[in-house]
Amino acid sequence: MTENRALGTEREHGGEIGPAERLAMNRTGSFDWDLASGTIDVDVAGLLVFGQDPAAFDARPATLVGRLDRAERERLEGVVRDALAGGRSSYAAHFRLERDDGSEQWTHVQARVLRDRDGRAHRIVGIVRDATSEVTHSEFVMELERRRRRQTDMVERSTRAMARAVTVDDVTEALTGPGGLARLGADGLALGLVENGSLNIIALSGESLEVLDDLRVRRLESGLPLHGTVLSGQPLFAESFQDLAGNHPLLAPLAGRLPFRSAAYLPLVAQARTLGGMALFYRRRTAFSADERNLALGLAAIVAQSLQRAILFDEERELATDLQATMLPRRIPRIDGGEVAVRYHAAWSGRQVGGDWYDVIPLPRGRVGVVVGDVEGHDTHAAAVMGQLRIALRAYAGEGHAPSTVLARASRFLAELDTERFATCTYAQVDLGTGTARAVRAGHLGPLIRHTDGRVGAPKLPGGLPLGLASVFGDEEYPETRLDLVPGETLVMCTDGLVEEPGADIGRGVGALAEAIAAGPPGAEALADHLSQRFWERWGAGDDVALLVLRRSPDPGTTRAPRIHQYVHQADPEGLSEARAVVRRALRDWGMRESADDAELLTGELLGNVLLHTEGGAVLTLEVLPEPVRRVRLTVQDRSSAWPRRRTPGEAATSGRGLLLLDALAARWGVEPRGEGKAVWCEIGPAARA
Known part of the structure; x- marks a missing residue:
């Protein structure tokens, strides 16, 4: 009634609504604040915006803001005080006040500060209006934008993490490792793959999910929510996890031990093939909007594509690894007068293994031949060429030829193969009875020798061209170098994958290897394990590695005759x-x-x-x-x-x-x-x- 009376007092011109009426109808009023007298003149529309009765208003500023709570009043007063003290000519502010019906109103004030010639403020005039509608709409839009950015961020971060995953283990690590659940916006996760008619849970992450360990491997049949999702290919969004558990007898006994309120069960489908399923668990969520359901399905699609790529990689890698294993010696012969240990490690990166190899060859007159080599390339063709070259070199050595002749013939053999690959290797014939070793090198790393006092030396071996290239260029000279192994000394040979660090000089890696040999245990097997554990996880993961350790038996004598x-x-x-x-x-x-x-x-x-x-x-x-x-x-x-x-x-x-x-x-x-x-x-x- 007060507002209507105020509007009725405005004078109409020719039946039209005047400017004051138009402002009042939009809940906009004006004020004039006399700083010298400390009084403020507010029109009727302005008083209504402040929730004041025009008949009872006493023109005091404190009365005008009486309906604001203390925090809002102090914030508004601070804005005015800063404008006056800072010499500004205007200020603006949003603040909240409580209406008669208990609802919250957002109010906006826009004012101009009038100053005298000396710059002293003496008057403030401005307008005040009800801004609830626009602020509420703005908050709604901002919340939508925040939600959209949050969902986009989840998709982008998940995509980046999955793009770096090469193997199935990499995928599970990205989902369960640091930040994995945060990228999915969930509090728990279960990931299962279909294998031989069963659903195998390969990853669990989240508090208390270890109670599901007994359900890790089960036949793919209804009875569990994730199994049903995989069978039907349809997602299941459970807004009450406890109700869901009550409908699945196998899950019901475990529900009380899981601190979740809702869950999303999502099939993992790639190229029309269901690979498995993923369950996301939530502590606080009790409903899934359309956007949230679409986001969950999008995340499942990203995981499914990554799993499909990783499964294919693992299958190809297993095939290549099996091929490599068939090309390497199936057993290492026992040798008199010493012990030998070999190790092979396939690269962690790359789709297929390469052409690194080792061999231990029994020779006439009680000698033994040891060789470590590397065929160019990291693919199955390199492994196939390696197998042929290893067998040929073994045959030439077994015929009793000198080491220089063995490499010259092996080079000729490789050059005559229908391949453009070349190979590097180091080969030595060792007489463990006398300790004499004759070594040759074809573009490969030379051996290291660990002496009985722990020092490690790097003998100078003048080498020839890599196998294959030497024959192409007509230079098959491989000079022999005599080495002497005293009892207890150890010969170490390896491929460059063990010592080559990306972006660093290979000499640094050889130096680190020498230090590791000096600090390692004396036995051949123990030393090979020591070097493998120390270097393969350091920088040998990017390339194949072949390692051979040959130790001449020590001769300590006896207690009475050392x-x-x-x-x-x-x-x-x-x-x-x-x-x-x-x-x-x-x-x-x-x-x-x-x-x-x-x-x-x-x-x-x-x-x-x-x-x-x-x-x-x-x-x-x-x-x-x-x-x-x-x-x-x-x-x-x-x-x-x-x-x-x-x-x-x-x-x-x-x-x-x-x-x-x-x-x-x-x-x-x-x-x-x-x-x-x-x-x-x-x-x-x-x-x-x-």
């Missing part, structure tokens, strides 16, 4: 001093300190003679002879057939005194032939002093 061996390379500047230290340390450990000084001196003389006057390294053997009077026996073996000569050095001579020292310090000494070279030996003990 024995050690040490190889000293001619190009190793620290080898001589290391050998002297090893001799002194061993005699101290064996309780023979009285012989340590003489033994260390003679070690330096015998080894120095080899390193100066021959073209190769030497093998030092230190042992205790179990005689009634214990003696230390030193033996230095080299590849030279030239025997030492006794001569009388002049006073200024810097050499020629080695045999004089032997005569003075050793109880006895001698020289004897050893295969391709000789051995100089001496015995040190109490008899020498007598």
Whole structure:
């Protein structure tokens, strides 16, 4: 009635509605606030917007905002205060007040601040209006937009996560790992695949879902909601999980242990084939809107497509892995005088395996051939070529050819195959009785040798061109390098997948491998496991890896007659001093300190003679002879057939005194032939002093 009276007092011009009436009909009024007197003049429409009775209004600003709660009133007063203090000429604000019927009204005020010439505010005039309709509509639109963005974000994040999934394990990890449930907007998940007439639950994620473990593998038949969804191909949106469980006897006993209020059961269909089903569980949701149902179906489609791609990948990979396994040796022969361990690891990335291989070949005269190689490419063709090349190389080696001849013939064989592939490899013939190894290299990594004291060396092997390319270019020269394995030393050969890190120099990987070999256990099998576990998860996952570890059996002697061996390379500047230290340390450990000084001196003389006057390294053997009077026996073996000569050095001579020292310090000494070279030996003990 008050509003109608106010409208009736407005003067009409020619029967038309005047400006004031038009504003009042749209619940818009005006005010004039005199800051000097502290009074405010508000028209009738403005008072109605503020919920004030025009007849009772006392022109006080505090009365005008009396219906606002404290927080809203303080916020509005803060807006006015900031405008006045900041020198602004206007301000605007939205605020809420409670109507007579208890509903909430959004009110908008727009005001202009009038100032004098000195910039002091003395008056504020403005309008005030009921903005409930537009704010409510805006909130509704904003909520729709937020919901749309949230759904789009869920789809985009799920798509990105599934795009990176290659195997079925990758898919389950993306769904159950960190952020998996958040991407789906759910509180729990169960994922099942159809296999041989059964639905196998391959993933469970969410609180308390472990109670479903007993239902992981069941025949695909009705009785459970997820099974029914898979059979019918139709989704099931259960807005009351407890009611749903009551209709499924198998699920009913478990419902009380699951903290969910609703669930969505979705078939996983790709190219008209039902692969399985996915269940999403929710703690707070009790209804599914049309948009939410469509979102759930869209997420299920993304998962289904990823699973279809992953299943195909796993099937192709299994086929390729089986092919690779048939190309590698089915068993490794036992060898006398040592132990050998091999490992093969297929790449984690890539659809198929490659052409890496290893082999251990029994040879005439008690020797053994060891080879590690890599055919170019990462596909089934590379694996097939590898199988043919491995068999050919094995045949050439078994015929007793020298290592250089074996690789030359293998290169010719590969060049004559109907393929453009080439291969790299390292091959060695090893006599574990003497420790002699003859190695050749065709564009491949050289071997590493772990010495008995734990040091790891990288012998220099001058190599030839990769197999196949060498024959194409007419250069089938593969120079042989002789290596000497003393008892207890280990030969390690591998393909580049074990040491090659993407974006880094391969030397870094070889250095890391050498450190791992030095820190690993002594046995061949244990060392192979140590290297596999350390490197395959570090950077060997992107390429195939073949690893071969050959250890010559140690020769510690006995408790009464201990024995050690040490190889000293001619190009190793620290080898001589290391050998002297090893001799002194061993005699101290064996309780023979009285012989340590003489033994260390003679070690330096015998080894120095080899390193100066021959073209190769030497093998030092230190042992205790179990005689009634214990003696230390030193033996230095080299590849030279030239025997030492006794001569009388002049006073200024810097050499020629080695045999004089032997005569003075050793109880006895001698020289004897050893295969391709000789051995100089001496015995040190109490008899020498007598």
